Every structure is written in C-alpha cells, then in structure tokens.
Amino acid sequence: MESSSSMQVTIIVVTFNRSGYLSRLLDTISAMTDPPSRVIVVDNASTDDTSEVVRDSSLPASVLRYERLEKNTGGAGGFSSGMAFALEEGADWIWIMDDDVEVIPDALTRLKPWTEKYKCLHGRREEADGRPYFWQHRMNVSLGVPRPTTADPFSAGNFAVANVGCFEGMLIHSDVVNRIGLPDPRFFITWDDTVYGWLASQYTEVGYVNEMVLRRARPLKTVGLANHQVNTANDLFRFHLMRNRAYLAKYFARYGSLNRGQFAVGTALTFAKELYRCLFAERSLKGVPALLAGFWAGRKIHADRAWRPMPPIHSESCQDKL
Structure with a gap:
C-alpha cells in the first residue's frame, strides 16, 4: 500500500435539493490543508440551484466532477453511483459524505496515519452546536439492531473496532469495494451504510478513530x-x-x-x-x-426467492481477508 503521505483520496458527496449546505461543504473542502485528489458530486436530480453552486465552486475544474442523475435514487443509489464513478477513474481511497456536513481543515492529515492500520475507517463528527457525537459503531448481529453508545468509546484508547458503517464519513479502500461490491441502491435510504460496513467487516477490520474530521452543518430537530x-x-x-x-x-x-x-x-x-x-x-x-x-x-x-445481493466487482479471491 502507498504511504499515508502520498495516498490519493477521492471524496464523494451525494446531494439532493440542499444547495446551501452543499455550497458550505465545497468551501470547506477547498480550504483543506491536505486536499483530496478528486471530488465527485452526485446530484440526485435536484430541482434547486445545485448545478450553479457546483459550477461556481472554488474547487479547480481538474479536481471537481459533477454528475446529475436522472432521478432521485436516495442516498444508497447516490453513493453506489458515486463509488462506481470513482472506481472508473482508478480511485484508491474513497471518502464518503452527505451534503450537510463540513470538513475540518486538517481532516485528511488526521486520518491518513490510520490507513496503515485500517482499510475501512471512520473519524469522528461534532454536532452543529459543537457537541461531540458518538456514533453507534457496534451492532448486535443476532437482533440486527445497533448497540446503544452509553459511554465514550475512546476512554481506553484512540480507536475502537466497528462492525457497521456510516456514509457520513466512511473512508474505504478500493480493494474492499472490489470484494464486497457497490452499496446496494435498493435500500434507497437507511440501513444501507450499516450493511455496507458490516460487509466490509467480513473481510477487514473496520476502525472508528478518535479524530474529529467532520462537523454537522444542519441542526437536527x-x-x-x-x-x-x-x-x-x-x-x-x-x-x-x-x-x-x-x-x-x-x-x-x-x-x-x-x-x-x-x-x-x-x-x-x-x-x-x-x-x-x-x-x-x-x-x-x-x-x-x-x-x-x-x-x-x-x-x-x-419471500422473494429470486433476490440476490450486490455482486463483488472483482470476484477472484473475494473470500480472502484483506
């Protein structure tokens, strides 16, 4: 694997009718001290001024790619399309995020050392009011429900092992994507990233690291x-x-x-x-x-016996651990 100082990262942003938040996100990406090599914005058929916001972004045209889908495919479909675009371009690392967050300026500087330990990892996020957010990074697989986060998972160290994923900040290597396939667009919204992270955990250790890298821009009610x-x-x-x-x-x-x-x-x-x-x-x-x-x-x-999961992109040795 390439050293953390030279690794190339493609950011994928999925957006739908939230051009104001998207504009703020693109501004924070352009201000990163360790910038990504590529930014792909997947527009889920927005009807607002999203295309103008992307056009007017301060990100260089050589870095920014805009793809407008013909219909709203939900977060699941948008991330599936975005990751397919990234793989077409030969991306090595793919960083996934919604449109209603902001990137901390030195986010990639914080995350890159952890890529020597994990091929799928998540940093931390703070709420719009500055409060730290603790993600429910473990699932009870038998019940199929997340385990409540009742304490600081980093009280004993700077990392924790997850068995699920979150598309609000997952950084994943293309090797993992090739083995587990693209995110399943049939989910449309919710549980899609949970399943994707769980699939990744079947092949590689999924990390949750004590590095604040994102800030939610949209206050939750x-x-x-x-x-x-x-x-x-x-x-x-x-x-x-x-x-x-x-x-x-x-x-x-x-x-x-x-x-x-x-x-x-x-x-x-x-x-x-x-x-x-x-x-x-x-x-x-x-x-x-x-x-x-x-x-x-x-x-x-x-009851659908014909249902099949998303296939791996490269099937050879797909059962091997990474």
Missing part, C-alpha cells in the same frame, strides 16, 4: 427525554427503516449470520422504538401507517 435526545423523523424514513430490515436479513443470511427468531425480536424492538419516537418526539401517531407499510413491504422481500 430533537426533543429531550430524560438523559436522551430523540430526533424527529418523516414517513419516508419510517417506511424504509422497516422495509429495509428485510434487505438486512437477506445479507445476513448470505453470510450465514441470520438467526430468524432473534432477528424478528430485533424488528419488534425497532418498531417499538419508532412508536416511542412518534409518541414522545412528535406527539402524534400519524407515522404508524408508514411503519406498517414498510413492515409489509419487507415481508414481500423476505
């Missing part, structure tokens, strides 16, 4: 409840959260990791958590029909 913050959601999220658990189960089954009984308990817990969100964060049960619709759509996916 939250409601305080005891010692927790509960985010509000929308019906699009609720539907896909429940439906896509079927895709999660399909991938687990592919790798011999599905316990159907325990996974069903995890699905019930996920439904209960969303009811909790509706009742306490949104003070309404209007989101219940979307949850039920997603659940029944998932049942159809469970």
Whole structure:
C-alpha cells in the first residue's frame, strides 16, 4: 500500500435539493490543508440551484466532477453511483459524505496515519452546536439492531473496532469495494451504510478513530427525554427503516449470520422504538401507517426467492481477508 503521505483520496458527496449546505461543504473542502485528489458530486436530480453552486465552486475544474442523475435514487443509489464513478477513474481511497456536513481543515492529515492500520475507517463528527457525537459503531448481529453508545468509546484508547458503517464519513479502500461490491441502491435510504460496513467487516477490520474530521452543518430537530435526545423523523424514513430490515436479513443470511427468531425480536424492538419516537418526539401517531407499510413491504422481500445481493466487482479471491 502507498504511504499515508502520498495516498490519493477521492471524496464523494451525494446531494439532493440542499444547495446551501452543499455550497458550505465545497468551501470547506477547498480550504483543506491536505486536499483530496478528486471530488465527485452526485446530484440526485435536484430541482434547486445545485448545478450553479457546483459550477461556481472554488474547487479547480481538474479536481471537481459533477454528475446529475436522472432521478432521485436516495442516498444508497447516490453513493453506489458515486463509488462506481470513482472506481472508473482508478480511485484508491474513497471518502464518503452527505451534503450537510463540513470538513475540518486538517481532516485528511488526521486520518491518513490510520490507513496503515485500517482499510475501512471512520473519524469522528461534532454536532452543529459543537457537541461531540458518538456514533453507534457496534451492532448486535443476532437482533440486527445497533448497540446503544452509553459511554465514550475512546476512554481506553484512540480507536475502537466497528462492525457497521456510516456514509457520513466512511473512508474505504478500493480493494474492499472490489470484494464486497457497490452499496446496494435498493435500500434507497437507511440501513444501507450499516450493511455496507458490516460487509466490509467480513473481510477487514473496520476502525472508528478518535479524530474529529467532520462537523454537522444542519441542526437536527430533537426533543429531550430524560438523559436522551430523540430526533424527529418523516414517513419516508419510517417506511424504509422497516422495509429495509428485510434487505438486512437477506445479507445476513448470505453470510450465514441470520438467526430468524432473534432477528424478528430485533424488528419488534425497532418498531417499538419508532412508536416511542412518534409518541414522545412528535406527539402524534400519524407515522404508524408508514411503519406498517414498510413492515409489509419487507415481508414481500423476505419471500422473494429470486433476490440476490450486490455482486463483488472483482470476484477472484473475494473470500480472502484483506
């Protein structure tokens, strides 16, 4: 592998109708002290002035590539397309992020030394108000639900081992992408990065490192409840959260990791958590029909015997550990 000082990084940004946030993100990328070799903006058929924002960016034309998709494919489809574009260009390292974050100026300087240990890693992010955010980097595979982060995962050291992924900051080597394939666009939104990181963990150790590299630019609407913050959601999220658990189960089954009984308990817990969100964060049960619709759509996916996972890009030795 190339040394961390000479490695080339391609940033992929997926955007949809948030040109204001995208403009801020591109400004922070252009101000990086250790800049990426390439930036690919994937536009999910925005109807605002996204194309003008990209055109007016201060990033050099030789660095910035803009791809507008014909329809909105969700975050999953956008990242799948973006990673395909990056591989076409021969990218080695691919750094993935949403449009509503900002990059800390020395982010890549902080991350690059860790690439000598990990081929898939995540740095840290702070909230829009400056509070540190601790990602739920471990999943209970039997239940198919994230383990709550109840303490600072870096209290005992500067890194932790993850078994899931997050597309708000995943840095991944093309070797891993070639083995596990592109992100599955069928997810549209939610669970897609969880599954992708889990797939990566089947071949290589996935790292979560104590390096602050991103800042969320868009404040989340939250409601305080005891010692927790509960985010509000929308019906699009609720539907896909429940439906896509079927895709999660399909991938687990592919790798011999599905316990159907325990996974069903995890699905019930996920439904209960969303009811909790509706009742306490949104003070309404209007989101219940979307949850039920997603659940029944998932049942159809469970029953689809023709369903297949995303294939590896290079199949030779795809079972080898990296």
